[in-house]
Amino acid sequence: MNCTSLRTLVVTLTLFLxxxxxxxxxxxxxxxLAPDGLKVGxxxxxxxxxxxxxxxxxxxxxxxSKGVILVFTCNHCPYSVKYEDRIIELxxxxxxxxxxxxAVNPNDTVTVPEDAFTKMQERASEKKFPxxxxxxxxxxxxxxxxxxxxxxxxxxxxxRTGWTVEYIGAIDDNPDDASKTESKFVxxxxxxxxxxxxxxxxxxxxxxxxxxxxxx
Amino acid sequence: xxxxxxxxxxxxxxxxxxxxxxxxxxxxxGKDTTYVVNFWATWxxxxxxxxxxxxxxxxxxxxxxxxxxxxxxxxxxxxNAKVLPFLRKKAxxxxxxxxxxxxxxxxxxxxxxxxxxxxxxxxxxxxxxRLFRExxxxxxxxxxxxxxxxxxxx
Numbered sequence: 001m002n003c004t005s006l007r008t009l010v011v012t013l014t015l016f017l018x019x020x021x022x023x024x025x026x027x028x029x030x031x032x033l034a035p036d037g038l039k040v041g042x043x044x045x046x047x048x049x050x051x052x053x054x055x056x057x058x059x060x061x062x063x064x065s066k067g068v069i070l071v072f073t074c075n076h077c078p079y080s081v082k083y084e085d086r087i088i089e090l091x092x093x094x095x096x097x098x099x100x101x102x103a104v105n106p107n108d109t110v111t112v113p114e115d116a117f118t119k120m121q122e123r124a125s126e127k128k129f130p131x132x133x134x135x136x137x138x139x140x141x142x143x144x145x146x147x148x149x150x151x152x153x154x155x156x157x158x159x160r161t162g163w164t165v166e167y168i169g170a171i172d173d174n175p176d177d178a179s180k181t182e183s184k185f186v187x188x189x190x191x192x193x194x195x196x197x198x199x200x201x202x203x204x205x206x207x208x209x210x211x212x213x214x215x216x
Numbered sequence: 217x218x219x220x221x222x223x224x225x226x227x228x229x230x231x232x233x234x235x236x237x238x239x240x241x242x243x244x245x246g247k248d249t250t251y252v253v254n255f256w257a258t259w260x261x262x263x264x265x266x267x268x269x270x271x272x273x274x275x276x277x278x279x280x281x282x283x284x285x286x287x288x289x290x291x292x293x294x295x296n297a298k299v300l301p302f303l304r305k306k307a308x309x310x311x312x313x314x315x316x317x318x319x320x321x322x323x324x325x326x327x328x329x330x331x332x333x334x335x336x337x338x339x340x341x342x343x344x345x346r347l348f349r350e351x352x353x354x355x356x357x358x359x360x361x362x363x364x365x366x367x368x369x370x
Contacts, residue, residue, distance in 0.1 A: 208332075209260065
């Protein structure tokens with residue numbers, strides 16, 4: 001076997017192995033903008049972020065709750081807008097039962113001026129958000145949790161020692177028409193937790209807007 | 217030929233509805249063809265920004281076994297009001313289809329398990345090999361990803 005054909009063989013084998021075994025190759029490098037984040041069952045870390053009323057809010061603000069419906073959402077994303085009324089409804093249904101909503105805007109406001117803090121204040125006031133709407137300026141919370149899109153929901157259960165993640169994913173199965181929804185994932189998950197059981201469906205995926213990460 | 221294609225696409229613009237099974241069937245029967253499948257929507261700003269790069273790729277590869285397919289995720293009810301006017305204005309050379317699948321939580325994983333569901337997202341397919349990217353492309357990153365992928369399976 002001459003040098004050229006040996007090299008061809010080595011390259012071919014490397015490519016073959018690379019593609020079939022998921023080895024790190026240029027084509028397999030994970031998107032650096034997609035953090036690993038939390039999984040169902042993990043401890044959820046606390047944080048402190050500024051609410052639209054100027055006060056600091058974190059999980060510790062909810063020590064009297066049974067849990068929290070943490071929603072990564074924003075002003076500009078049409079999918080977030082489609083879900084705004086449904087997020088308000090979730091809060092109105094479940095806050096009194098011990099699962100209030102906490103909405104977090106994770107977007108870089110340089111990339112999306114529409115998601116700036118003052119614009120969040122305007123939106124919260126226009127829509128009369130009954131829940132805190134906080135800004136994750138450093139994006140550390142979104143990265144720690146592994147939020148990938150808006151809207152992206154994490155249902156957290158308060159335990160003796162902290163908070164656990166019980167559900168990650170979509171609000172329901174029909175972004176376009178709330179009246180045609182067949183599965184209300186967050187509602188079902190919270191109802192299961194209120195009954196002392198685990199959500200039957202603990203993770204789902206949905207179409208949404210990418211989180212706009214800070215550049216550089 | 218490109219001019220003819222553009223004129224054709226402007227005047228007889230049709231956006232057929234396809235299912236994931238339709239797409240998979242097409243990948244399976246398109247021996248040696250490299251498919252570049254971009255998931256986008258008219259409401260998605262970064263998607264709209266990167267579409268011209270896909271159009272440029274389609275024009276450059278015209279005549280080669282390359283299919284650049286824009287899979288639109290707008291609601292079917294927005295086809296006439298939003299999707300068609302947008303496409304008429306842009307006059308892209310690439311084929312566009314409207315995704316007819318409901319219930320995203322059931323099909324996102326089937327496109328690729330690593331996909332969170334955020335768009336834009338792009339799938340490259342050739343001879344059963346797949347590469348999935350949940351990211352925004354520039355002309356440069358799209359061209360290099362495409363070329364590397366296609367040439368690996370030459």
